[in-house]
Amino acid sequence: MSTPAQQLTTTSYAVLGLLCLRDWSAYELVTEMGRGWSDIWPRAVSGIYREPKKLVAHGLAKDRAARTGERSRTVYSVTPEGREAFRTWLATPTHAPQLEAEALVRAGFAEHGGVDDLLATVRQARSFAIERSRVYAAIGDEYRTEGPRFPERVHSIMLVGGFLARYFAAIIDWADWVESHAATWDDIGDADAISDLDALRADVRARVEANLARAR
Amino acid sequence: MSTPAQQLTTTSYAVLGLLCLRDWSAYELVTEMGRGWSDIWPRAVSGIYREPKKLVAHGLAKDRAARTGERSRTVYSVTPEGREAFRTWLATPTHAPQLEAEALVRAGFAEHGGVDDLLATVRQARSFAIERSRVYAAIGDEYRTEGPRFPERVHSIMLVGGFLARYFAAIIDWADWVESHAATWDDIGDADAISDLDALRADVRARVEANLARAR
DNA sequence: CGCTGACACTCTACTTCGGAGTATCTTCCG
């Protein structure tokens, strides 16, 4: 038996992780990845539909046809080999996080626009973090009223929640910091016109050094 | 003159933003994007080489051949239309940030591996944040001893630095929080075996609610 | 009852992007 040509990726393992929890139809996998994982592993719908097929090709999952009325759908389940492969993957080194923050690209060239542009950008980033926090607060409420969907793995979910809460807090904190300074700026085009530049520098320096002070 | 087929992307505008600062060879653009922007807008080298050509096709930049000995290279400069297009782009709404954090995928399925796997993952994420903070501390030292490369735009750079310092702090904080809990776990396979699960929940809840308390 | 809109459910073709690899010239250092 030859190795299938398509390589398994982090996305493959994320889907495999879901299959280790229960059987899912392809649509359910798409919905679950969109609802529960897109803040830390965003993937296009088409890509998610591809993954379980790859897992089947690798022998890590099995598919079966199911029906809703005359409507056909495919349900995927994990194989023992799949469980083993997932456990093995968890023991491999992790890739570094990658952040794509267009708002930061814009802030990094703020001098080419206006103060209003910068403030609008910052407020959009802030709104994003608040809205996402709102979604997770609702999930927390749901857990407390109806119980978690997978009670046996709540501790793992809390680890993710703890990260996201801190990540969104960092965005909100940053946005407020920028706004507190930029709102006083008349002219953004030249650093010479920024009267509180030293305060900006001092904040950054103190925080970077605080991070380094936590090195082991 | 027909509109070129390839659409301009955030990467296009990031490169255009650099061109607004000075002329750059393609190699210099690749180096600069890798050094100064990859923590907020990571892009493959091959993709960056493609961008200035697109800008030229759109009339936002011009290219000219240059030489080092017999070695040829291409130097790109911004056009007035390019400057205007960049200014216009800065006034458009920004896309939400996107984070791909494999460590979080792993943490989110931690119950399928061992405590050691989780701790290793968390420590790798922590090391990443410390190392990146170290790079920015060195850049800060360089700014203080040799002066910034673009003194007129230091305030914009500080805005990016302020975000990254907070982002890395969030990662370090999260890693220490996870480690403080996970190091006491014997069995990670079932939430029933997690004696400090309530502390995990309380941390997440308090932080999510603190974020919401900052809503406007 | 029939129609419509939203949802359930899935896929494909094409384009863009990333990573790995390639190649050649230039400079520096032992």
Added chain:
DNA sequence: CGGAAGATACTCCGAAGTAGAGTGTCAGCG
């Protein structure tokens, strides 16, 4: 001088995203 590192740029192929397509189900409304 030779080798390593840097300068300089590109190609190829697989991964991933976008846009679009299609079909069944169900609830609500005229």
